[in-house]
Amino acid sequence: MSGIRIGIDLGGTKIEAVALAPDGAEPCRLRIPTPRDYEGTLQALADLVRRVEREAGGTGPVGVGIPGTVSPVTGLVKNANSTWLIGRRLHVDLERALGRPVRLANDANCFALSEACDGAGTGADVVFGVIVGTGTGGGIVVRRQVLTGPNAVAGEWGHNPLPWPDADELPGVPCYCGRSGCIETFLSGPGLAADHERVTGVRLGGEQIAALADAGDAMAEATLRRYERRMARALASVINVVDPDVIVLGGGLSKLGRLYVNVPAQWARWVFSDRVDTRLTAPRHGDASGVRGAAWLWPAPEAI
Numbered sequence: 001m002s003g004i005r006i007g008i009d010l011g012g013t014k015i016e017a018v019a020l021a022p023d024g025a026e027p028c029r030l031r032i033p034t035p036r037d038y039e040g041t042l043q044a045l046a047d048l049v050r051r052v053e054r055e056a057g058g059t060g061p062v063g064v065g066i067p068g069t070v071s072p073v074t075g076l077v078k079n080a081n082s083t084w085l086i087g088r089r090l091h092v093d094l095e096r097a098l099g100r101p102v103r104l105a106n107d108a109n110c111f112a113l114s115e116a117c118d119g120a121g122t123g124a125d126v127v128f129g130v131i132v133g134t135g136t137g138g139g140i141v142v143r144r145q146v147l148t149g150p151n152a153v154a155g156e157w158g159h160n161p162l163p164w165p166d167a168d169e170l171p172g173v174p175c176y177c178g179r180s181g182c183i184e185t186f187l188s189g190p191g192l193a194a195d196h197e198r199v200t201g202v203r204l205g206g207e208q209i210a211a212l213a214d215a216g217d218a219m220a221e222a223t224l225r226r227y228e229r230r231m232a233r234a235l236a237s238v239i240n241v242v243d244p245d246v247i248v249l250g251g252g253l254s255k256l257g258r259l260y261v262n263v264p265a266q267w268a269r270w271v272f273s274d275r276v277d278t279r280l281t282a283p284r285h286g287d288a289s290g291v292r293g294a295a296w297l298w299p300a301p302e303a304i
């Protein structure tokens with residue numbers, strides 16, 4: 001098949017690879033466990049690209065989504081929870097291993113790009129993609145181009161403080177980043193569970209809290225209302241700076257359907273505008289957006 005792009009999602013536990021046709025079809029998708037060392041990871045990535053090309057019957061440019069970022073200044077990986085990547089010249093080493101140019105991007109940026117190209121944000125000028133799962137990541141895509149920035153942190157609003165805090169939200173719980181009261185400590189899956197436990201004394205996961213709220217449990221319902229009000233404030237602060245056409249949620253908590261109604265119903269209180277036309281939507285590709293967005297890092301092969 002001609003005209004394919006190859007996308008790779010380099011996760012902490014698995015590596016996924018896809019061949020993406022120009023129309024967004026996937027002639028091939030493969031998944032392997034992530035080796036826990038650097039040399040093994042490089043080798044596995046090179047082998048995986050060869051397998052994808054064999055199965056798809058073509059070759060193409062390679063984009064890779066990583067759980068962290070490459071510093072534009074040093075070329076070294078930073079902020080990665082797969083610690084064996086930190087401080088490595090992954091970009092250079094991967095291009096050498098594959099014998100071709102490679103584009104690397106943060107996995108939240110890949111999510112946003114995928115949803116902007118042929119997902120829930122198709123046709124929108126500015127898309128803000130948010131992952132609310134184990135952590136809280138974000139990415140900004142403007143006219144199908146990822147906004148990176150000189151510090152490679154564009155869109156990373158998870159470690160800003162929760163805006164417009166109530167008295168009982170201060171100073172907030174300590175975050176692994178060294179500060180307290182970060183958005184991530186409230187809006188990630190573990191943040192939601194911890195908030196429910198602080199108030200009720202009961203340790204439950206996000207899905208259990210949602211199921212209880214559905215069944216009429218007042219405490220679970222109150223937890224989700226606190227969560228929605230916090231998300232409305234956190235996203236209002238993004239709207240005030242970036243003013244995206246569409247905000248797409250990804251990650252485990254994006255499956256909470258009520259967010260798409262209850263969060264936009266509140267966010268106008270904090271947006272500096274008489275009306276808010278930004279849309280909050282569920283993802284079209286969901287977990288597949290990481291690997292698909294990595295492929296979209298390249299223009300169509302014909303155009304290279």
Ligand SMILES: [Zn+2]
Pocket residue numbers: 158159175176177178179182184
């Ligand atoms: Zn933090």
